[in-house]
Amino acid sequence: xxxxxxxxxxxxxxxxxxxxxxxxxxxxxxxxxxxxxxxxxxxxxxxxxxxxxxxxxxxxxxxxxxxxxxxxxxxxxxxxxxxxxxxxxxxxxxxxxxxxxxxxxxxxxxxxxxxxxxxxxxxxxxxxxxxxxxxxxxxxxxxxxxxxxxxxxxxxxxxxxxxxxxxxxxxxxxxxxxxxxxxxxxxxxxxxxxxxxxxxxxxxxxxxxxxxxxxxxxxxxxxxxxxxxxxxxxxxxxxxxxxxxxxxxxxxxxxxxxxxxxxxxxxxxxxxxxxxxxxxxxxxxxxxxxxxx
Amino acid sequence: xxxxxxxxxxxxxxxxxxxxxxxxxxxxxxxxxxxxxxxxxxxxxxxxxxxxxxxxxxxxxxxxxxxxxxxxxxxxxxxxxxxxxxxxxxxxxxxxxxxxxxxxxxxxxxxxxxxxxxxxxxxxxxxxxxxxxxxxxxxxxxxxxxxxxxxxxxxxxxxxxxxxxxxxxxxxxxxxxxxxxxxxxxxxxxxxxxxxxxxxxxxxxxxxxxxxxxxxxxxxxxxxxxxxxxxxxxxxxxxxxxxxxxxxxxxxxxxxxxxxxxxxxxxxxxxxxxxxxxxxxxxxxxxxxxxxxxxxxxxxxxxxxxxxxxxxx
Numbered sequence: 001x002x003x004x005x006x007x008x009x010x011x012x013x014x015x016x017x018x019x020x021x022x023x024x025x026x027x028x029x030x031x032x033x034x035x036x037x038x039x040x041x042x043x044x045x046x047x048x049x050x051x052x053x054x055x056x057x058x059x060x061x062x063x064x065x066x067x068x069x070x071x072x073x074x075x076x077x078x079x080x081x082x083x084x085x086x087x088x089x090x091x092x093x094x095x096x097x098x099x100x101x102x103x104x105x106x107x108x109x110x111x112x113x114x115x116x117x118x119x120x121x122x123x124x125x126x127x128x129x130x131x132x133x134x135x136x137x138x139x140x141x142x143x144x145x146x147x148x149x150x151x152x153x154x155x156x157x158x159x160x161x162x163x164x165x166x167x168x169x170x171x172x173x174x175x176x177x178x179x180x181x182x183x184x185x186x187x188x189x190x191x192x193x194x195x196x197x198x199x200x201x202x203x204x205x206x207x208x209x210x211x212x213x214x215x216x217x218x219x220x221x222x223x224x225x226x227x228x229x230x231x232x233x234x235x236x237x238x239x240x241x242x243x244x245x246x247x248x249x250x251x252x253x254x255x256x257x258x259x260x261x262x263x264x265x266x267x268x269x270x271x272x273x274x275x276x277x278x279x280x281x282x283x284x285x286x287x288x289x290x291x292x293x
Numbered sequence: 294x295x296x297x298x299x300x301x302x303x304x305x306x307x308x309x310x311x312x313x314x315x316x317x318x319x320x321x322x323x324x325x326x327x328x329x330x331x332x333x334x335x336x337x338x339x340x341x342x343x344x345x346x347x348x349x350x351x352x353x354x355x356x357x358x359x360x361x362x363x364x365x366x367x368x369x370x371x372x373x374x375x376x377x378x379x380x381x382x383x384x385x386x387x388x389x390x391x392x393x394x395x396x397x398x399x400x401x402x403x404x405x406x407x408x409x410x411x412x413x414x415x416x417x418x419x420x421x422x423x424x425x426x427x428x429x430x431x432x433x434x435x436x437x438x439x440x441x442x443x444x445x446x447x448x449x450x451x452x453x454x455x456x457x458x459x460x461x462x463x464x465x466x467x468x469x470x471x472x473x474x475x476x477x478x479x480x481x482x483x484x485x486x487x488x489x490x491x492x493x494x495x496x497x498x499x500x501x502x503x504x505x506x507x508x509x510x511x512x513x514x515x516x517x518x519x520x521x522x523x524x525x526x527x528x529x530x531x532x533x534x535x536x537x538x539x540x541x542x543x544x545x546x547x548x549x550x551x552x553x554x555x556x557x558x559x560x561x562x563x564x565x566x567x568x569x570x571x572x573x574x575x576x577x578x579x580x581x582x583x584x585x586x587x588x589x590x591x592x593x594x595x596x597x598x599x600x601x602x603x604x605x606x
Binding site: 031037102110111113221267270277 | 396401407411416424535579582585589592
């Protein structure tokens with residue numbers, strides 16, 4: 001194994017890991033705060049990318065990417081709020097909230113995906129890259145857009161971390177995640193924070209979609225593959241903590257890049273799944289996770 | 294009580310109606326819809342066994358169905374095994390896969406069960422797509438042999454043979470599933486679902502029971518998959534899609550969990566409604582959005598499914 005191989009694996013692993021981290025952190029945020037798993041997260045990502053495409057692409061409105069991002073963020077905040085109100089909130093006091101919201105968010109996923117297919121059609125689309133061209137890092141060539149993803153992902157995640165740590169709302173969200181009954185007792189408006197969290201996670205999904213939309217082709221089921229990867233990451237990392245999830249995302253990206261190099265793209269998913277089963281047999285709560293019921 | 298009496302009359306009546314349908318329905322296309330609905334009925338009701346009765350958050354059921362599809366299809370097509378036996382192999386392959394998934398699943402709690410079963414179904418999909426020289430990949434598998442009996446090809450007479458095979462499979466699986474849930478085994482599953490700690494303290498082996506129920510429910514799904522591929526003669530990886538999952542899930546929910554019959558009727562109803570809507574202008578894609586909305590509405594207002602309107606408890 002030459003130095004070139006190693007650098008190729010690490011560079012493409014970090015690109016993958018950055019995307020996975022963005023994707024999985026939105027899921028993890030909703031999980032720790034609301035205690036539900038949002039299967040529509042991938043569909044929200046797709047929606048963000050399509051909205052940005054319509055606003056920015058010449059075949060759409062041609063208003064530039066900044067307008068696309070602004071509209072996508074605004075719409076996703078709305079969608080996040082509506083989703084929380086309609087398919088999550090009615091079940092908060094239910095004994096099987098976890099199972100029911102898996103089903104309702106799955107239904108929402110179908111709704112959004114089919115809606116996208118209805119509005120935009122099944123023809124492939126692609127967002128123009130924010131950063132065009134190619135760059136060479138450690139003698140490995142990647143597109144400038146991929147480099148942008150590697151830079152933007154930690155910035156976004158850092159901003160999220162600062163928000164959760166330093167603002168009143170952010171601290172409230174963490175308090176609810178740690179103990180929602182106690183948070184309620186000290187006067188935190190828990191129900192408002194649930195909405196904020198859901199909207200925040202939807203925006204994260206949308207931004208991820210916009211970043212990914214210029215690397216991969218847009219289809220209505222564009223969010224499925226990242227969702228499944230994020231799903232595996234949160235199993236590996238444990239759903240409990242944001243930092244654990246982000247760490248697991250980067251580890252997973254590098255493992256996947258290495259496996260793809262050594263065993264090929266076809267057997268990689270199987271090997272990852274076998275690894276997953278082994279991890280779960282030894283540590284049912286995930287590699288870094290705490291016991292969650 | 295009213296419902297119990299109704300049931301003793303209704304079941305034989307429905308059996309007779311089911312047997313007589315082909316006399317009144319000569320149209321191949323309508324018969325085809327019945328056959329598809331029966332298949333969905335088997336898949337939905339067997340899912341109800343693990344999801345509704347045992348309360349296992351099993352979202353890999355469609356993958357078990359898909360494994361049945363591909364195991365039976367490949368055995369019949371590539372190995373030249375008799376299609377009847379291939380269907381059975383489909384069931385056994387699905388059971389074997391369920392046993393594998395059960396290894397981690399019986400030790401996990403809550404959302405991790407959902408995640409692992411979902412991840413499993415995606416893995417199966419990936420394997421099918423990647424082994425394209427065997428499975429046909431994304432293009433699908435074509436020209437699977439048909440079933441015959443004493444030289445009679447079941448495709449003849451406007452799919453008459455297939456109709457009865459599908460109906461027989463549905464009746465047999467409904468009967469087996471009812472027997473299962475009413476047995477001591479079924480009661481122990483309900484006990485585990487309703488009060489796990491108490492059930493365990495009374496000596497019910499939780500892991501063993503969960504393993505058994507996953508293997509059993511996958512068997513029915515696998516047989517249904519085997520029949521599906523032998524009947525349609527083609528298979529594509531689309532059977533593993535999230536949309537298939539949410540369609541069949543909506544059948545289970547609309548029909549009512551933990552009832553076995555409910556999902557079967559919902560499967561029949563939804564298949565015909567969806568097919569009817571497909572011909573309405575502009576609803577070809579929109580109909581699945583409607584199903585998604587109905588599913589959420591049922592969860593909101595009728596958590597026990599539409600069957601709960603009639604049961605008058």
